[in-house]
Amino acid sequence: MPIEIKGNDVVITSSSTTQTQVRINLFGATVYSWTIAGKEQLWTSDAALFDGSKPIRGGIPLVFPVFGKSSAPGFEKLPQHGFARNSTWEFLGQTHANPPTVQFGLSPDNVNRKVYNNWDNGDNEFSVIYTIALEDEQLVTSVEIQNTDQKEWKFNWLFHTYFLVDDIEDTLINNLPGEKCNDRVVHEIYTEKHPIISFDQEVDRVYSDVSTDKLLQIIELGKVKHNIKRVNLPDVVVWNPWSEIVKEVADFEPKEGYRRMVCVEPGYVEQLKILKPGQSWTASQILHKGDDINLQAI
Numbered sequence: 001m002p003i004e005i006k007g008n009d010v011v012i013t014s015s016s017t018t019q020t021q022v023r024i025n026l027f028g029a030t031v032y033s034w035t036i037a038g039k040e041q042l043w044t045s046d047a048a049l050f051d052g053s054k055p056i057r058g059g060i061p062l063v064f065p066v067f068g069k070s071s072a073p074g075f076e077k078l079p080q081h082g083f084a085r086n087s088t089w090e091f092l093g094q095t096h097a098n099p100p101t102v103q104f105g106l107s108p109d110n111v112n113r114k115v116y117n118n119w120d121n122g123d124n125e126f127s128v129i130y131t132i133a134l135e136d137e138q139l140v141t142s143v144e145i146q147n148t149d150q151k152e153w154k155f156n157w158l159f160h161t162y163f164l165v166d167d168i169e170d171t172l173i174n175n176l177p178g179e180k181c182n183d184r185v186v187h188e189i190y191t192e193k194h195p196i197i198s199f200d201q202e203v204d205r206v207y208s209d210v211s212t213d214k215l216l217q218i219i220e221l222g223k224v225k226h227n228i229k230r231v232n233l234p235d236v237v238v239w240n241p242w243s244e245i246v247k248e249v250a251d252f253e254p255k256e257g258y259r260r261m262v263c264v265e266p267g268y269v270e271q272l273k274i275l276k277p278g279q280s281w282t283a284s285q286i287l288h289k290g291d292d293i294n295l296q297a298i
């Protein structure tokens with residue numbers, strides 16, 4: 001069966017091999033596992049909670065309608081990263097047989113009210129449709145956000161993707177030199193000068209207005225591990241908490257796990273997107289398998 005519902009999980013299996021699967025929990029519509037030919041691609045914490053008490057730590061949490069904490073009017077009272085990851089989404093069913101594709105929905109009808117009430121006056125009418133398509137070598141996650149209200153409202157969106165790596169100190173991210181960087185560790189804004197991003201300490205950066213023509217790649221020991229394409233998502237957050245910050249994150253286990261992950265998060269976060277009544281906004285993240293070819297050979 002390409003689509004199975006197991007408790008709060010929706011499991012999609014590739015039509016060509018049972019070893020290629022994606023698992024999505026209704027809480028946050030969080031993809032928490034993606035395997036290609038049996039090989040896991042995403043990092044999820046051993047202590048991730050699936051009981052709805054807090055967002056699932058790892059996989060692909062969805063960030064909406066605010067990224068981080070914001071002092072912008074109407075956003076000040078929202079918790080970090082908003083309410084999409086704190087809400088139980090509705091499974092809307094399968095929309096395509098090949099590639100197997102499923103959809104999830106969020107609106108004021110099923111949102112986590114306690115959190116949602118803190119967005120503006122707690123009365124913004126909206127609809128989010130989240131679409132996940134599993135191909136043999138790629139996972140496509142897409143979103144359509146619609147303003148179903150009589151008034152305009154604003155939002156951020158982000159796919160907070162946790163990639164699995166073998167060792168963060170052997171990991172590099174390309175294609176960001178020359179981009180404007182808001183460095184949230186040193187609290188400075190600068191133009192990225194490094195030809196490639198490497199990791200030997202905490203990294204928490206927002207690269208803004210990065211042309212979507214730029215393919216981002218996670219490279220480990222000269223091999224491409226992950227390719228990240230973006231549609232309509234100009235900003236890219238790069239995050240690794242490193243050894244000290246993880247001690248404060250209760251659901252981050254094992255603590256050494258920071259060595260096995262890197263977040264590269266395509267989003268629309270540097271500005272708030274304004275959506276007028278009746279308007280829709282769409283965006284996608286396309287994650288493509290690494291090719292295991294030495295870069296020198298390309």
Ligand SMILES: O=P(O)(O)OC[C@H]1O[C@H](O)[C@H](O)[C@@H](O)[C@@H]1O
Pocket residue numbers: 068080081184204205237238239263265
């Ligand atoms: O711990 P969370 O609320 O899930 O946030 C995890 C991280 O998300 C983003 O990557 C931010 O840039 C980081 O500042 C934040 O620490």
